[in-house]
Amino acid sequence: xxxxxxxxLLAASAGLPGVAAAAAGGSxxxxxxxxxxxxxxxxxxxxWWAARRTRSTTDxxxxxxxxxxxxxxxxxxxxxxxxxxxxxISGLAFLAGFDALLFSIGGTVGWAxxxxxxxxxxxxxxxxTFADVVALRLDRVxxxxxxxxGTLAVAIPYLLAQLVGAGALVQSLFGLPYPWxxxxxxxxxxxxxxxxxxxxxxxxxxxxxxxxxxxxxxLGIGVLLAYGFDFGTLAAxxxxxxxxxxxxxxxxxxxxxxxxxxxVALAFICGTAGLPHILMRFFTVPDARQARRSVGxxxxxxxYFMGIIFIIGLGAVALIGNNPDFLDAEGKLIGGSNLVAVHxxxxxxxxxxxxxxxxxxxxxxxxxxxxITLSAASTxxxxxxxxxxxxxxxTEAGELKVSRLTTIAISAxxxxxxLALEGENVGVIATFVLAIAASVNFPVLILSMYxxxxxxxxxxxxxxxxxxxxxxxxxxxxxxxxxxxxFREPIYPYAFPTVFSVAAAFLFAWLFSVTDKSxxxxxxxxxxxxxxxxxxxxxx
Numbered sequence: 001x002x003x004x005x006x007x008x009l010l011a012a013s014a015g016l017p018g019v020a021a022a023a024a025g026g027s028x029x030x031x032x033x034x035x036x037x038x039x040x041x042x043x044x045x046x047x048w049w050a051a052r053r054t055r056s057t058t059d060x061x062x063x064x065x066x067x068x069x070x071x072x073x074x075x076x077x078x079x080x081x082x083x084x085x086x087x088x089i090s091g092l093a094f095l096a097g098f099d100a101l102l103f104s105i106g107g108t109v110g111w112a113x114x115x116x117x118x119x120x121x122x123x124x125x126x127x128x129t130f131a132d133v134v135a136l137r138l139d140r141v142x143x144x145x146x147x148x149x150g151t152l153a154v155a156i157p158y159l160l161a162q163l164v165g166a167g168a169l170v171q172s173l174f175g176l177p178y179p180w181x182x183x184x185x186x187x188x189x190x191x192x193x194x195x196x197x198x199x200x201x202x203x204x205x206x207x208x209x210x211x212x213x214x215x216x217x218x219l220g221i222g223v224l225l226a227y228g229f230d231f232g233t234l235a236a237x238x239x240x241x242x243x244x245x246x247x248x249x250x251x252x253x254x255x256x257x258x259x260x261x262x263x264v265a266l267a268f269i270c271g272t273a274g275l276p277h278i279l280m281r282f283f284t285v286p287d288a289r290q291a292r293r294s295v296g297x298x299x300x301x302x303x304y305f306m307g308i309i310f311i312i313g314l315g316a317v318a319l320i321g322n323n324p325d326f327l328d329a330e331g332k333l334i335g336g337s338n339l340v341a342v343h344x345x346x347x348x349x350x351x352x353x354x355x356x357x358x359x360x361x362x363x364x365x366x367x368x369x370x371x372i373t374l375s376a377a378s379t380x381x382x383x384x385x386x387x388x389x390x391x392x393x394x395t396e397a398g399e400l401k402v403s404r405l406t407t408i409a410i411s412a413x414x415x416x417x418x419l420a421l422e423g424e425n426v427g428v429i430a431t432f433v434l435a436i437a438a439s440v441n442f443p444v445l446i447l448s449m450y451x452x453x454x455x456x457x458x459x460x461x462x463x464x465x466x467x468x469x470x471x472x473x474x475x476x477x478x479x480x481x482x483x484x485x486x487f488r489e490p491i492y493p494y495a496f497p498t499v500f501s502v503a504a505a506f507l508f509a510w511l512f513s514v515t516d517k518s519x520x521x522x523x524x525x526x527x528x529x530x531x532x533x534x535x536x537x538x539x540x
Contacts, residue, residue, distance in 0.1 A: 080272070114278075133445065150444075193370055215357050473501060
């Protein structure tokens with residue numbers, strides 16, 4: 001079962017590899033192209049408007065702290081609801097039914113953790129990145145370096161996966177060669193971030209979130225309408241149309257062992273709270289109250305959307321599972337499970353709705369890569385350049401210049417790597433982004449805010465241990481060792497490394513903190529009391 005799961009996750013997390021396969025050799029989708037061009041035009045207008053209002057580092061990194069709770073909630077939801085969420089989880093529901101709820105519920109619970117543990121303290125303690133919070137009480141040079149490493153370890157693979165998926169989608173819509181498709185997406189991403197900063201990125205996310213919620217809602221209503229708005233009838237039709245039969249609505253379709261189930265849960269719960277481009281959003285609101293409200297709205301939007309995705313997956317089983325129009329010569333779904341929502345949109349609303357859903361899928365990728373690029377650029381310019389290399393003595397103009405140059409450099413590297421990875425399924429890397437965030441960023445952040453005994457040495461040991469264990473177990477897992485490298489049996493038998501990598505991070509952080517008797521350790525512990533006062537009063 002783990003081998004099958006490896007294949008599912010490869011397809012589900014890559015963005016849109018199935019679209020290119022389905023569209024290869026086909027004619028461009030005119031309706032999708034029209035909607036795609038409309039979305040791009042709107043986002044370029046937003047970028048022009050945002051560029052005129054981006055004058056300081058606060059504007060560039062945090063949208064001037066002027067985003068309201070409702071708008072930020074939409075933007076957070078947009079950041080989280082990527083193409084992998086929309087197309088990947090609906091594909092998992094199509095293949096395995098009940099177990100897809102593990103992904104849906106895990107994502108929603110992760111936001112509840114952020115609401116209760118992180119939202120207010122992050123807003124009161126930080127300025128631009130989560131490293132600002134950790135550096136308040138620990139030695140800023142090494143911990144900012146660790147935070148930068150954790151951010152880049154999450155951002156770069158996620159960015160590559162999304163870019164390759166976006167290139168495949170644009171290639172399928174326009175009939176463009178893959179290199180031109182990737183370059184087009186990369187240039188748009190560079191424009192959004194380098195000129196508009198967080199203001200442009202936020203509003204692009206808001207537009208994308210509204211479109212995605214609208215498209216998902218119409219798709220879900222169309223499915224329910226076909227079965228008289230009776231979920232029981234829909235589930236019965238899906239069960240009758242699926243090879244697993246009644247087991248479609250029972251647990252065990254994706255995992256047979258509790259370790260993998262627990263690892264997935266930890267990846268979503270802890271990993272969501274450790275995603276740098278998500279954490280940056282708490283600094284865009286004016287105060288802690290708005291930060292708390294924004295997470296509340298985000299939980300509502302995300303929870304609703306996750307429920308719709310499950311309905312879409314079951315609807316795909318019932319309506320297209322055995323439909324010969326969507327099956328190839330071998331009886332398999334054209335384009336793979338990653339394409340079930342797109343196929344279903346054609347059944348529900350014809351070619352025009354198919355074009356709309358395809359354009360929305362592209363919008364999700366473009367918005368997400370903008371947020372990821374901004375988080376990577378900010379950690380290099382703010383955490384490394386301004387606070388490590390310049391020791392906090394850089395000017396705003398100098399830091400902004402470095403931010404924009406870094407954005408261009410990151411985009412150029414990402415475009416180059418994406419061009420080199422044509423035909424390769426880099427989704428396996430993106431699959432474990434949440435596991436890396438859970439193993440590196442989450443333990444350091446939560447311990448720095450809640451444990452007085454936490455020290456700089458503990459942070460470095462814990463973060464490093466979490467990263468190493470996560471990477472090693474990922475390589476040895478069925479997803480890489482078997483599905484990608486080609487060995488017959490995995491050395492690490494479980495789907496995700498999170499149970500062991502998160503445990504290693506906390507264990508090393510605790511051990512190296514309690515045994516730390518250095519002068520720096522004493523300062524770290526004494527600084528915790530001042531941190532508590534600041535976290536309550538919001539005084540920076």
